[in-house]
Amino acid sequence: MRIAKDDIPVRIDVPGATARQQSDFGDVSGYGKLGAEYFSFGAGTDITELLHGLAGDSCQSPHWGYVVDGAITALYSDGSTETSRTGDLFYWPPGHSVRAEEDTNIVMFSPQVEHCAVIDHIRKKVGQ
Numbered sequence: 001m002r003i004a005k006d007d008i009p010v011r012i013d014v015p016g017a018t019a020r021q022q023s024d025f026g027d028v029s030g031y032g033k034l035g036a037e038y039f040s041f042g043a044g045t046d047i048t049e050l051l052h053g054l055a056g057d058s059c060q061s062p063h064w065g066y067v068v069d070g071a072i073t074a075l076y077s078d079g080s081t082e083t084s085r086t087g088d089l090f091y092w093p094p095g096h097s098v099r100a101e102e103d104t105n106i107v108m109f110s111p112q113v114e115h116c117a118v119i120d121h122i123r124k125k126v127g128q
Contacts, residue, residue: 001025001091002084026064026091031111038107041072041100048075048097050122060094061114070104 008020028034051058058077066089073083077095084090092098094114 001093002082002088003090004085005087005089008089022089025089026062026093028062028111031062031114033112034109035112035115036107036109037115038105041070041098041104041106043100043102043104046097046099047122048099050125051097051118053125054118054121056095058095058097059092059115059118061110061118062094063090063092063108063110063115065090065092065106065108068105068107070106071101072104072106073099073101075099 003022003025005020008022010018011021012019048057054060056077067084067086069086071083071085073081074090074092075081075097076093082090083101
């Protein structure tokens with residue numbers, strides 16, 4: 001699920017301040033602590049092969065985030081895709097991979113235990 005800034009409903013609009021809020025933007029039930037993450041991807045980076053060996057050969061951690069600049073495509077286990085671009089908020093449910101369409105920087109918030117397991121798996125794959 002992605003949403004462009006201008007599509008997020010304005011809840012407060014007063015001189016000097018605007019607040020936009022999107023309700024029902026993912027569910028954190030059952031998760032503990034969140035990790036805050038900043039990722040940079042070079043154009044064409046696709047992490048799909050690095051996820052092989054995980055359940056469903058995909059990332060099983062949900063993520064909530066913001067595209068600082070660039071464009072990134074979520075590749076879902078059901079075969080669907082969704083591209084988020086500069087200024088978009090996104091939610092990626094479990095069962096995905098990602099591919100950067102151009103040089104891209106994103107900020108994400110993810111359940112710490114679940115995403116650390118994915119990062120550790122990738123680190124082993126790349127020999128770190």
